[in-house]
Amino acid sequence: MSKDFKKSYKFAIKTSLFITLVLTLILGVFLFYHGLFEFYSLGIFLVSSYLVSFFIIQYRVENFIYKRVKKIYDNVTLLDATTLRPNQITTDMATLTREVEKFAEDKKLEIETLKIRETYRKEFMGNVSHELKTPLFTVQGYILTLLDGAMKDKTVRKKYLQRAGKGVERLIYIVKDLDMITKLEAGDLHLHLENFNIVEMVQNAFDLLEMKAAKKNITLTFDIPYEEAIWVYADRERIQQVLSNLVVNSIKYGKKGGTTEISIENLIKNKVIVRVTDNGEGIEKANIPRLFERFYRVDKSGSRKEGGSGLGLSIVKHIIEAHNEKIYVESVFGVGSEFSFTMEKSKSPSKITTSEKTGNGRKKA
Structure with a gap:
């Protein structure tokens, strides 16, 4: 605290001291010349002169600096003048320094x-x-x-x-x-939310892409037999698009004779996570952060031979986020990749009450 005080009032202290010494010296010579010299009176004058000089100089300096700094704030409109206060101004101009540093960083x-x-x-x-x-x-x-x-x-x-x-x-x-x-x-795309069986949807995606996978002798399979339905609440058409895009990608970058495997697991009480795993060429670590960018391709030449718009993964990410869900990717180059996304679980249609059915509706993305 004392360090800040001395730094802030350094100019006023030194200037007041100089003025007081000069005035005291002049007064002392004057009194001595007229035979009225008294140490007591001269001491009172010295102290009084110093205090008065200090407060006047400090006030004038602060006021002078404040006006000049305020003018800078007014002229440089990018600085926030509302943060400037007269009591913040000191002779070392610390306030302006902080503001300019903040402005430069921003x-x-x-x-x-x-x-x-x-x-x-x-x-x-x-x-x-x-x-x-x-x-x-x-x-x-x-x-x-x-x-x-x-x-x-x-x-x-x-x-x-x-x-x-x-x-x-x-x-x-x-x-x-x-x-x-x-x-x-x-946010102009409307989601038509409904309850549907995700296991059935995955099987439909397998059936649809079976011939495409057969060209590279890739097996499309579940991780385990799913004998019971798993009901989720989402936009059926959009999730079908997500699954198709992910499976197509796994086929596109999969190795001949490889496997694309889908698993559906309980995540928390009201969530499931769908995993699409392949044992294809994998993705280098440096490319993973940019996978969901529009038109971004890991293998420029190979992916163009395979076709596609280059927008598939970007669309997948936006659809999942429109559902307020998360999508994840894990990959080891030369080993394979896993894309996974979460979904909201729902009850079987036979277990949904009348009041719950009326709650189904549309959601704007």
């Missing part, structure tokens, strides 16, 4: 954030451009070839139109995924 953080966003924006624009131009150029190439004379050959015409049609389908697929991402991020 600006530094803001600049770093903007740099990260700018890098992300450039990557995103580059990825969108790449994803769209490939099917566009494909469609354009086939159409120009047909216009240049190939249209007269019926066999070639049909083949090229079919290939151009596939390019258009890919464009539509990408645009639909982009539209869904936009709606999910803006």
Whole structure:
């Protein structure tokens, strides 16, 4: 405390001392010259002069600094003038120093954030451009070839139109995924919540993707036989999309003759966790934090050969978060990956009372 006091009033103390000594010396010479010199009177004058000088100088200095600092706050609108008080001002200008340091730290953080966003924006624009131009150029190439004379050959015409049609389908697929991402991020997608059997949904996903898995001789299976239904409360269509995307990814990056396994486990009283595990190529640790970014690909060349919009995992994450649930990923490169997400459990429809049924409705994402 004493250290702060001496630091704050250093200027006033020294200046008052100089003024007091000078005035006392002048007064002493004057009294001595006129024969009125008294140590007692001179001592009283010295003390009084010092105290008066100190308080006047300190007040004037604080007032002077406050006005100048206030002007700086008013001119530099980014500084918060409401935090400035006259009683905070000292001759070492500590308040202004703290404010400027805080301002500099905030600006530094803001600049770093903007740099990260700018890098992300450039990557995103580059990825969108790449994803769209490939099917566009494909469609354009086939159409120009047909216009240049190939249209007269019926066999070639049909083949090229079919290939151009596939390019258009890919464009539509990408645009639909982009539209869904936009709606999910803006909160414009409505979730139609209902009770359904998650075991049955997983089996449907297996049946739907069985042929795709067979091309790489990948086995789609449960971890154990689920003889009883497990009821959850969510948007059936969106969760079906989540499961399909995760299983497709496990097939896409799985090794030939591998396995994709799904387990459904009780997490807490009202939650279950669904795990999608494969023994494929796995993901390097450095890539895991960016897995759910739009268009981010771990294996740039391989993933493009496999197709897809590059938005699947991003959509999965947004759908799960729209349900106020969590999604997790664990992976060891060269060993395999596990994606898991939580869901709210519900009762079997036969056990739901009439009042509980009327509680079912829609939820905005």
